[in-house]
Amino acid sequence: MNGKQDALFRFAAAPKGVETVREPLSFMRRGADAHGAYPDSLAISQNWSVAAQGSDVPVYAVPVTRCGPHSFCRVELLAEGCAAALRLKFSGMLHEVRITPQTDALQWRKEGGDIICKLAAPCTFTVEVNGRMYTPLTVFVEAPEQNIPRREDPNVLWFGPGLHRVSSLELHTGQTLYLASGAVLKAVQPGKEEAPTVAGDWAGVPNYKDFIRAQDSEDIKVLGRGIVDLSELEWHARRILCFTRCRRVTVDGPVLL
Structure with missing residues (x-):
């Protein structure tokens, strides 16, 4: 985690094993390949960089069906109402900027080749440049995480920061799956x-058990600020989440890819 004194933001480092996009054109084209399975389709963006108080925030990129790759990052805003600022930089020429949705929590301006975003409260926004939908950036600005489950609780499946490769997970009554900020739960x-x-x-392809699943259970939670990544799986191999005949299920926080 970023731990500057008097910090206005907090964020986790990118896990070891998540590398920068090496061949941008090939990476972009993956989004149109519905059948392909690529082990490195969660990568560090070449299109965008983000800085908070002089520190680089990890910006991830993933191929999407159209107009990709789509970049994203997430930070915690530690103090509201203080006009904390993020500096966004696009890798190409920056002529025009469009940020949606419009919100009172965000004020922004174009400053040369950068976009300065002043934030008064948590919000989520997407940036498009030069009048096109291609290579957008989504920024998740979140309040500090609350009600984090105890790691030592036997009913908690806890994944800390880092890259975790698993086949699939089945949850049962009373269990919580928790992905800490900086954790990537990657399906193999x-x-x-x-x-x-x-x-x-x-489509004539085999289907396997869903990646995160439960059946005939209750009081199940999937929480945290980590990432669930199924990009390495072949087409239709697994669904990302499935809860069958379950009650009181909470899914809140993780980014699902």
């Missing part, structure tokens, strides 16, 4: 020992 291809639940769906 089903092993040969795992039988598909559907041998061939409408």
